[in-house]
Amino acid sequence: MTDQTPKKLFIKTYGCQMNVYDSQRMAEAMAAEGYVQTDRADDADMVLLNTCHIREKAAEKLYSDLGRLKPLKGGRPDLKIGVAGCVAQAEGAEIIRRAPQVDLVVGPQSYHNLPAMVRGEAPAVNTEFPAEDKFDHLPQRRATRRAPAAFLTVQEGCDKFCAFCVVPYTRGAEVSRPTARIMAEARDLVARGVREITLLGQNVNGWHGDGAEGFGALIRQLAEIEGLDRIRYTTSHPNDMGDDLITAHRDIPQLMPYLHLPVQSGSDRILKAMNRKHTADQYLRLIDRIRTARPDIMLTSDFIVGFPGETDQDHAATLRLVEQVGFGTAFSFKYSPRPGTPAFGREMVADAVADARLQELQALLDRQQRVAQESMVGRTLGVLFEKPGRMPGQMVGKSDYLHSVFVQAPDVAPGDLLQVRIKASASNSLEGVLT
Ligand code: 5AD
Ligand code: SF4
Numbered sequence: 001m002t003d004q005t006p007k008k009l010f011i012k013t014y015g016c017q018m019n020v021y022d023s024q025r026m027a028e029a030m031a032a033e034g035y036v037q038t039d040r041a042d043d044a045d046m047v048l049l050n051t052c053h054i055r056e057k058a059a060e061k062l063y064s065d066l067g068r069l070k071p072l073k074g075g076r077p078d079l080k081i082g083v084a085g086c087v088a089q090a091e092g093a094e095i096i097r098r099a100p101q102v103d104l105v106v107g108p109q110s111y112h113n114l115p116a117m118v119r120g121e122a123p124a125v126n127t128e129f130p131a132e133d134k135f136d137h138l139p140q141r142r143a144t145r146r147a148p149a150a151f152l153t154v155q156e157g158c159d160k161f162c163a164f165c166v167v168p169y170t171r172g173a174e175v176s177r178p179t180a181r182i183m184a185e186a187r188d189l190v191a192r193g194v195r196e197i198t199l200l201g202q203n204v205n206g207w208h209g210d211g212a213e214g215f216g217a218l219i220r221q222l223a224e225i226e227g228l229d230r231i232r233y234t235t236s237h238p239n240d241m242g243d244d245l246i247t248a249h250r251d252i253p254q255l256m257p258y259l260h261l262p263v264q265s266g267s268d269r270i271l272k273a274m275n276r277k278h279t280a281d282q283y284l285r286l287i288d289r290i291r292t293a294r295p296d297i298m299l300t301s302d303f304i305v306g307f308p309g310e311t312d313q314d315h316a317a318t319l320r321l322v323e324q325v326g327f328g329t330a331f332s333f334k335y336s337p338r339p340g341t342p343a344f345g346r347e348m349v350a351d352a353v354a355d356a357r358l359q360e361l362q363a364l365l366d367r368q369q370r371v372a373q374e375s376m377v378g379r380t381l382g383v384l385f386e387k388p389g390r391m392p393g394q395m396v397g398k399s400d401y402l403h404s405v406f407v408q409a410p411d412v413a414p415g416d417l418l419q420v421r422i423k424a425s426a427s428n429s430l431e432g433v434l435t
Contacts (some may be wrong), residue, residue: 009035010044014061015052017234018171018200019085021151023050025138026084026111033115042072044079046118051085053166055336059087066099073101080118082106086170090340093125108156108171112137129172135181148384148415149230149398150194154182154218155201160237162264163275163343164304164335167202176207179218186222193415196230196384196398197222205236205245216244223254229417230384230400234260238278238286250293256400257294258328261287262302266321267314270307275342280321287325298328298372298401305361306335306354308346315357322364328372328401330365334358373403373430376422380435381405383420385412396429404429 009030013023026048027037041047047069052058062083073079082104083095089107096102104117107127112134116122135153157172158165186197199218201207207215215233222231231254238261248255265271268279290297303318322330334354337344348354376399383405385397393410399420406429407420420432 006034006036007045008038008043009046009048010038010041011048011050012041012065013050014058014085015050015054017151017198018153018156018202019050019052021153021200022085022108022111023048024151025135026050026114029111029114029138030118033118041069046080046082047072048082048084051083051087053086053090053170053338055333056338057336059090062087062095063099066101070099070101080104082114082118084108084111084114086166089127089170090166092127096125109134135177146189146192146194148194148386148417149196149198150189151198151200152182152185152189153177153200155204155207158202159206160203160239160277161275161342163273164307164338164341166338166341169340171202174203174206176209179209179213179221182218183221183225186228187225190225190227195227195415195417196232197228199231199233201233202235203237203240204233205240205242214242214244215240216242216246216248219245219248219252219255223252229254230382231255232258236261238263238276238283241286241290246290246293249290249297256402257297258300258401259290259297260300260302261290263321264302264304265307265310265314266318267310268317270310270314270318273309273343274304274307280317284321284324299325300328301325301330303330303332303361303365304335305332305357306349306351308335308343308348310335310349310357315360318361319364322361322368326372327365327368329369332358332361332365372401374425376401376403376430377425378422380419380421381432382417383407383432385409385416385418386414399430406431407434409434 011023013019038044049062051062069081080103081101083102084106088105092105095105105125106114109129110126113122113126155176157174158167159174161168205215219231263283264274266280381399383397383399385395387396389396389406393408394406395409395412396404396406399405405420419435421435422430422432424431
């Protein structure tokens, strides 16, 4: 710790949960430099934008936010502006050329250099992929009490090279963190009050530890930590759903009955063009095996509509797959061409056609989401309480299936995990009573 008065750090996080986790770790690294976090950009000494590059719109947001920060910097030339995350990785020094108000550009594998960059002791642009684990060079997570649910990165990067996706280029090749580090971080989180851990990775179920161990074995080890009541993981690839992981869903009560398993499309032709390396039928058979192991599991997915070459028949196949599976919730996106990916430059589906398909798919997924949520009414579910609700005496928490649940329970504290009978379903949440 330095002894000067604390400086203020504002971090804005775009995109996925991995970025949320990385932002926390960067805040901890900067805390060691005497920075405290603020939620206002206009009184910060440093503004850090942790960016997402997955779709064009996500990257455009960065430049419009940088435009808004420019006048702030005009009035306060000592304000530092940093760009982190996947746009930083993809565009590097180009960001400073386009937005000269930016002082620092740091890619996701170089966060351990951030303090030295801020001190001016390391180059202002750093987008290297070092061989070692960046987490080894970040400070230990600080000994403060934490919210009851936390993220823990176990794997980064992706070797799958889906034809639409920038991740293999921005996050690099798949790297698994060693078991011992993951176990130590998990034990430390639990010691500080965490009861639920979501294991993160771009291809989290491709985690393979120090050697032959599989992801299911890691979950079994984590489940032995006393006080760790809930385990989740995201995001998975169907081709890495090994037997050990499927049986973990059968055997481990702490592993929540919720699985995000993106399929992207229901058409074999499009799956092939996307380089997904599985068919719709293989996905459906996999879902059958998972549901045999854990019949009450809720499934969620990502979909892309309007991928180059997608016909009405292909789209109909996607709708059919959705009908067959019945998803608890799902994210659907219009294809966005990303420079440097294999599908970039392929002939696009007309925009109006893609829009119409997106609407149709979203309407179906919304209906399924409503059905899934309403099916919770009358059931008794575990709820991990997080914070007070808006009404006096009300507490809100997350169910096993990640729905927000409101309960009238003035004596309940954040971190309590209790059984709740679900009484009603509102638009985006559930209401229940303690059993
Ligand atoms: N266009 C649209 N959606 C994309 N995704 C990834 N790349 C693209 C792209 N170029 C979606 C996929 C992925 C999710 C995180 O984002 O559905 O699963
Ligand atoms: Fe991108 Fe996921 Fe495909 Fe990897 S598996 S390339 S992260 S969509």
